[in-house]
Amino acid sequence: MNTSVNLAGVTLKNPVLTASGTFGSGMEYGEFVDLSRLGGVVTKGVAITPWEGNPTPRIAETTGGMLNAIGLQNPGLDVFCERDLPFLSKFDTAIVVNVCGHSEEEYVKAVERLAETNADLLEINISCPNVKEGGIAFGTNAAKIEEITRAVKKVARQPIIMKLSPNVTDITEMALAAQNGGADAVSLINTITGMKIDINRRTFALANKTGGLSGPAIKPVAVRMVYQVAQKVSVPILGMGGIASAEDALEFLMAGATAVSVGTANFHNPRVTEEIVDGIEAYMKRNRVEDIHELIGCVK
Numbered sequence: 001m002n003t004s005v006n007l008a009g010v011t012l013k014n015p016v017l018t019a020s021g022t023f024g025s026g027m028e029y030g031e032f033v034d035l036s037r038l039g040g041v042v043t044k045g046v047a048i049t050p051w052e053g054n055p056t057p058r059i060a061e062t063t064g065g066m067l068n069a070i071g072l073q074n075p076g077l078d079v080f081c082e083r084d085l086p087f088l089s090k091f092d093t094a095i096v097v098n099v100c101g102h103s104e105e106e107y108v109k110a111v112e113r114l115a116e117t118n119a120d121l122l123e124i125n126i127s128c129p130n131v132k133e134g135g136i137a138f139g140t141n142a143a144k145i146e147e148i149t150r151a152v153k154k155v156a157r158q159p160i161i162m163k164l165s166p167n168v169t170d171i172t173e174m175a176l177a178a179q180n181g182g183a184d185a186v187s188l189i190n191t192i193t194g195m196k197i198d199i200n201r202r203t204f205a206l207a208n209k210t211g212g213l214s215g216p217a218i219k220p221v222a223v224r225m226v227y228q229v230a231q232k233v234s235v236p237i238l239g240m241g242g243i244a245s246a247e248d249a250l251e252f253l254m255a256g257a258t259a260v261s262v263g264t265a266n267f268h269n270p271r272v273t274e275e276i277v278d279g280i281e282a283y284m285k286r287n288r289v290e291d292i293h294e295l296i297g298c299v300k
Contacts, residue, residue: 008159008184012039019263020098040094065215069208139165149181187238230256246279
């Protein structure tokens with residue numbers, strides 16, 4: 001039975017990865033999860049310099065999910081390369097580094113620095129606020145997506161996955177822009193912008209007012225967007241958004257994702273990624289599926 005997939009030229013033993021921002025760099029989960037069982041670990045977003053993130057409170061629970069406005073707090077690439085990469089290198093799993101930046105120059109510098117490391121893939125988070133454009137996310141403008149993809153691709157040694165924002169009118173337009181810019185893969189979806197009000201304090205639940213909605217509540221939207229993008233692009237898709245079980249992961253694969261990232265579910269079930277790997281294998285045995293590629297994109 002074959003569960004291995006090829007994501008942008010990198011062979012993964014199975015299609016199950018973690019989602020950026022929900023798993024750190026795996027250190028916090030080491031006692032719960034055998035990282036070598038996973039197809040890959042996607043790290044929390046890292047920038048060329050440390051970011052403090054947003055003021056608190058910056059997490060709020062909501063029906064079927066959670067809102068976060070962490071603001072991509074991270075220790076910067078120096079600490080990441082010294083501490084996190086050596087830890088991840090101990091395991092037989094693909095290392096996918098999520099990269100963030102406030103400007104095109106910051107992304108390019110981070111990608112140049114990571115070219116010297118043993119990271120297998122880079123996931124470029126273009127939902128970051130573009131400081132030169134008044135804080136608008138890079139990923140909401142097709143022309144900007146193509147431009148930043150091209151700039152990053154010029155200096156990258158590793159394959160590039162562009163992480164798309166769902167907060168747009170037409171996700172396929174954004175995916176095509178990334179592909180036209182030279183992306184080796186796309187990942188979707190990032191969180192959906194939401195808000196919660198604390199009725200007892202009569203104010204916003206998050207200091208940032210809005211936050212990113214993740215968890216089971218967004219899964220149907222994510223599956224739909226993955227399917228739409230799969231019909232339009234020729235590059236592989238890393239699908240995510242509310243995956244909490246093998247059944248959820250299989251929906252994404254059948255919709256056209258080559259691999260999946262599991263995020264919010266890690267917070268309430270630290271072993272969920274391994275359980276999903278086991279669940280996919282059990283499904284394949286039960287249904288006499290010899291090769292996972294029989295399932296990928298089988299729904300047309």
